[in-house]
Amino acid sequence: MKKTLTFKTLRGNNYLYSPAKNQFLLCHPIIPFLFLFERNGGDIDAWISSVQKNKIIDLPPYGLFPLTEIRHQRKKYRFLKKHHYFDSPPEINLNSKLSPERIIDNITTIKQVIFETTEDCNLSCTYCTYSKFYINKQRGKKKFNIPDAKKTLEYILNKRNPDHKELMISFYGGEPLKNFPFIKEIVEFLESGYKPTFSFKYNLTTNGLLLNRYASFLSKYSFDISISLDGDEKANSFRRLKNDKPSFTHVIRNTDYLKANYPEYFDEKVSFITVLHNKNSQAEVHRFFQSRYGKVPMVSGINTSNVNEQFREEFKQTFLSGISRDDQAPDHMHEMFLRHPVVREIADTLEKYSGFVYRSPRQLLARGSHRFDAKSYLPSATCLPFSIRVFLAADGSILPCEHISRIFEIGQIKNHEVIIDPDAIARDFNHYFEKIRPLCERCYRADNCKECVFNTRIETGDPFCEYFLDETSFARYFSQQFSTIELDYPLYLRIIDDAFREEK
Amino acid sequence: MLSGKKNKKVYYLSLDPYVHGAISDSQALLYNTLNKKVLTIRNDIGIITIISRLLQRENGGVIPVTEEELNLPATKKFIKEIRHHFMGDIFSSEWSGIKPINILPQPIIKFAPFSLKDNLHEITLHINEGPDPLIQSYQNAFYQFLFPKLTTGKIREMDLTIVRSLIKEFEGLPGLIINILGPSISSYPQIVELFKLLQKNRNHLKIFFPLHQIDPDFTRHFNQKTKLSLLVTYPIRSEDFQKLILFLHENKDWKTMEFIFIVRDPDEFEQSQKIIAQLGLERVSFKPFFNGHNLSFFKTHVFMTESDILNSKPDQKQVLSRYLLNDNDFGKITLLPDGSVYANVNDPALGNLEETTVTDLIKRESETRASWSRIRMNHEPCKHCVYHFLCPPVSNYEIFLKKFNLCHIEIA
Ligand code: SF4
Ligand code: SF4
Numbered sequence: 001m002k003k004t005l006t007f008k009t010l011r012g013n014n015y016l017y018s019p020a021k022n023q024f025l026l027c028h029p030i031i032p033f034l035f036l037f038e039r040n041g042g043d044i045d046a047w048i049s050s051v052q053k054n055k056i057i058d059l060p061p062y063g064l065f066p067l068t069e070i071r072h073q074r075k076k077y078r079f080l081k082k083h084h085y086f087d088s089p090p091e092i093n094l095n096s097k098l099s100p101e102r103i104i105d106n107i108t109t110i111k112q113v114i115f116e117t118t119e120d121c122n123l124s125c126t127y128c129t130y131s132k133f134y135i136n137k138q139r140g141k142k143k144f145n146i147p148d149a150k151k152t153l154e155y156i157l158n159k160r161n162p163d164h165k166e167l168m169i170s171f172y173g174g175e176p177l178k179n180f181p182f183i184k185e186i187v188e189f190l191e192s193g194y195k196p197t198f199s200f201k202y203n204l205t206t207n208g209l210l211l212n213r214y215a216s217f218l219s220k221y222s223f224d225i226s227i228s229l230d231g232d233e234k235a236n237s238f239r240r241l242k243n244d245k246p247s248f249t250h251v252i253r254n255t256d257y258l259k260a261n262y263p264e265y266f267d268e269k270v271s272f273i274t275v276l277h278n279k280n281s282q283a284e285v286h287r288f289f290q291s292r293y294g295k296v297p298m299v300s301g302i303n304t305s306n307v308n309e310q311f312r313e314e315f316k317q318t319f320l321s322g323i324s325r326d327d328q329a330p331d332h333m334h335e336m337f338l339r340h341p342v343v344r345e346i347a348d349t350l351e352k353y354s355g356f357v358y359r360s361p362r363q364l365l366a367r368g369s370h371r372f373d374a375k376s377y378l379p380s381a382t383c384l385p386f387s388i389r390v391f392l393a394a395d396g397s398i399l400p401c402e403h404i405s406r407i408f409e410i411g412q413i414k415n416h417e418v419i420i421d422p423d424a425i426a427r428d429f430n431h432y433f434e435k436i437r438p439l440c441e442r443c444y445r446a447d448n449c450k451e452c453v454f455n456t457r458i459e460t461g462d463p464f465c466e467y468f469l470d471e472t473s474f475a476r477y478f479s480q481q482f483s484t485i486e487l488d489y490p491l492y493l494r495i496i497d498d499a500f501r502e503e504k
Numbered sequence: 505m506l507s508g509k510k511n512k513k514v515y516y517l518s519l520d521p522y523v524h525g526a527i528s529d530s531q532a533l534l535y536n537t538l539n540k541k542v543l544t545i546r547n548d549i550g551i552i553t554i555i556s557r558l559l560q561r562e563n564g565g566v567i568p569v570t571e572e573e574l575n576l577p578a579t580k581k582f583i584k585e586i587r588h589h590f591m592g593d594i595f596s597s598e599w600s601g602i603k604p605i606n607i608l609p610q611p612i613i614k615f616a617p618f619s620l621k622d623n624l625h626e627i628t629l630h631i632n633e634g635p636d637p638l639i640q641s642y643q644n645a646f647y648q649f650l651f652p653k654l655t656t657g658k659i660r661e662m663d664l665t666i667v668r669s670l671i672k673e674f675e676g677l678p679g680l681i682i683n684i685l686g687p688s689i690s691s692y693p694q695i696v697e698l699f700k701l702l703q704k705n706r707n708h709l710k711i712f713f714p715l716h717q718i719d720p721d722f723t724r725h726f727n728q729k730t731k732l733s734l735l736v737t738y739p740i741r742s743e744d745f746q747k748l749i750l751f752l753h754e755n756k757d758w759k760t761m762e763f764i765f766i767v768r769d770p771d772e773f774e775q776s777q778k779i780i781a782q783l784g785l786e787r788v789s790f791k792p793f794f795n796g797h798n799l800s801f802f803k804t805h806v807f808m809t810e811s812d813i814l815n816s817k818p819d820q821k822q823v824l825s826r827y828l829l830n831d832n833d834f835g836k837i838t839l840l841p842d843g844s845v846y847a848n849v850n851d852p853a854l855g856n857l858e859e860t861t862v863t864d865l866i867k868r869e870s871e872t873r874a875s876w877s878r879i880r881m882n883h884e885p886c887k888h889c890v891y892h893f894l895c896p897p898v899s900n901y902e903i904f905l906k907k908f909n910l911c912h913i914e915i916a
Contacts (some may be wrong), residue, residue, distance in 0.1 A: 009600070
């Protein structure tokens with residue numbers, strides 16, 4: 001059960017967070033002392049009457065305080081207690097179950113279908129999940145079979161709810177442009193066969209090596225393109241050609257070509273994906289893309305799951321040692337604002353835990369607390385099958401998304417037939433939820449979870465969640481954010497002014 | 505001891521985030537939403553300045569004060585009071601290396617794509633409008649509270665297709681409150697179908713009848729979620745009073761009925777009280793009606809005094825909502841027989857259903873919130889008044905009278 005917790009910032013101010021009130025409170029150091037004293041079974045009144053009058057009392061680690069002040073803070077503590085600051089709210093109910101009907105319904109409104117266009121790639125990046133550093137199987141060369149792809153699209157579109165007109169079609173790889181005929185055929189199949197009943201948006205993630213060749217087709221169909229690039233030449237040095245030469249100059253040449261020849265399209269539809277490691281930093285990457293292309297890249301850390309134990313040390317040495325710290329600089333946070341992970345997290349904390357951010361005007365006008373209800377939820381933040389997307393692998397496997405291991409297959413395309421069994425999928429998912437539930441029930445983040453059950457080693461039967469927060473770590477999480485706000489109050493003001501508005 | 509050094513010691517004065525405050529030229533007010541304690545400071549510029557600094561956004565409810573300032577008798581007294589009423593505290597800079605912060609008690613409504621469910625909970629349908637000689641002098645009541653729209657022209661009915669399309673648009677919404685008004689509801693041509701349509705979707709229906717139109721037969725259209733509200737105006741004809749007695753006698757359910765006494769002066773107020781006692785009425789309310797000549801009645805019976813305001817004791821959420829929304833109006837729309845739609849009948853129409861859908865019009869209001877966000881802080885003279893967040897949301901009376909301060913407060 002989530003309890004009130006107190007925390008101290010790096011510079012030493014004390015705060016409390018009350019889940020029952022959903023509010024943070026700056027507090028006098030004696031308040032946490034009294035709260036913890038009582039929580040540990042102490043009798044505050046008995047203790048106060050036992051200390052001598054007019055004495056200065058040492059309350060480690062909070063400091064020295066006169067008895068009169070302790071008495072006053074006792075009153076305040078009681079006042080806050082009377083007004084429910086130390087109540088524990090009802091436990092969040094994580095006992096919901098996924099039903100096969102929900103899955104069937106999801107298929108009719110799915111937002112994105114992702115094809116693994118080909119398993120093959122024309123790069124050989126040092127940190128590729130098919131490199132020696134990961135426990136994945138060898139990269140294959142399979143290409144997606146065109147008739148099977150059409151069959152699957154027919155299966156989905158025939159069931160589609162006509163109110164959900166727009167569907168996103170994504171081409172993933174390997175390097176998707178290595179199987180361009182597939183892309184072309186699928187796009188033409190959809191454009192000629194299913195419009196205007198439905199409308200399609202296309203996107204692909206590419207390493208950029210073949211961009212120049214297919215730019216005219218991609219711009220004609222307004223593909224959203226994400227180019228994987230880690231920054232300047234040095235920053236990009238883990239991304240290498242098959243002959244182990246750096247890929248940087250080739251990618252830059254093609255990107256510049258796109259920019260020069262399709263300037264409007266480039267402005268609107270082209271973005272960058274960057275992996276952070278020890279040869280770049282948020283700040284450098286940000287500067288590079290800003291100055292060269294006027295864009296802000298999507299950044300993510302290097303993938304640390306499924307690392308091959310045999311090479312774990314080398315992995316750390318190669319990619320993680322000496323990671324740059326300039327990212328925490330205030331200037332940089334202001335510059336990146338919500339794209340900066342620290343700023344994003346503060347905004348998230350304010351939204352979920354400050355009690356002052358409301359989902360709708362009605363919620364603000366409704367009487368009573370808005371945070372806790374009697375509904376039951378599924379544990380974790382796993383996307384439900386077909387609720388948002390589906391990943392169709394070149395070998396016929398159907399997976400919840402592109403990030404998930406093949407062992408979590410939710411269907412197959414076999415002998416030109418799409419096999420999806422909602423009962424079996426629901427059974428499997430409920431089994432995973434059953435396994436993670438005890439952990440989530442203890443987690444302070446349970447009502448604000450962002451983690452997917454498939455990232456929690458669920459297959460081992462002994463799940464481990466990197467984002468699990470117990471009381472101590474939850475307090476530390478708040479402490480870090482409040483320490484940042486103490487140093488930079490204008491950043492906090494900007495967050496409350498701008499973070500919750502419509503994104504333009 | 506080095507006294508010079510001692511005087512340099514800095515403290516931080518902090519206001520708790522459940523405390524709200526306001527300042528005017530020579531007044532300041534702090535209000536604790538937990539224990540409802542109000543602290544008013546008048547004419548003490550030093551303390552008003554401190555409060556004003558505490559309320560400045562960039563200070564975030566925490567300001568540094570020197571030991572010297574702290575030792576000034578007025579400041580000392582003020583801080584003592586703040587601590588005594590649990591509104592804030594004093595922190596020594598020796599406890600930490602940095603100024604502590606507060607999360608500001610400032611409500612934020614997160615952007616979300618428009619949803620009808622979040623923006624609509626009450627619809628008022630004037631299914632007809634026209635003359636009613638018996639209550640014609642109440643023509644302006646329509647602008648002040650829920651009352652039929654009286655005109656001097658011919659009776660005009662709302663086309664049932666409007667209601668049909670409304671119900672279709674609102675399908676799937678949780679039950680709405682639907683108020684039905686008109687100077688002659690019982691003679692609405694398709695009354696049976698109208699009720700059938702409106703009673704769908706678990707809607708709660710409230711039918712507003714002027715007393716003289718009371719019709720015992722009419723309740724046959726009602727279901728469990730349909731309630732009658734009787735509008736009692738003066739003078740009451742004796743035959744109407746007899747009809748009422750008969751109605752109460754014959755109608756087992758009359759206790760669920762609401763009686764709204766519309767009064768213009770102390771006499772009518774007194775008469776109403778007599779009737780209530782005589783008939784043992786339970787669900788009653790009073791609506792003062794401004795007829796252009798009875799401002800003095802309003803001054804005594806409607807205008808708020810300081811103690812009315814202080815006794816309202818809003819909680820934190822009520823105060824927060826008053827920074828952004830008008831709770832009297834938010835989520836409510838009114839439709840007139842000609843298809844025009846209003847967020848507030850005192851404002852220009854949002855549009856007409858001949859040209860667009862009601863969903864679009866609600867969306868428009870949810871974006872501009874011209875009526876739904878009419879808050880005191882944005883209007884003269886309330887915006888200069890320290891009570892602006894304690895006072896109830898701006899009412900139709902104030903909009904109709906074009907006077908936003910129906911109160912006895914002199915703004916200082
Ligand atoms: S963060 Fe991890 S442990 Fe916590 S609720 Fe989410 S999945 Fe469960
Ligand atoms: S009505 Fe306006 S002027 Fe009067 S007390 Fe309220 S806020 Fe002040």
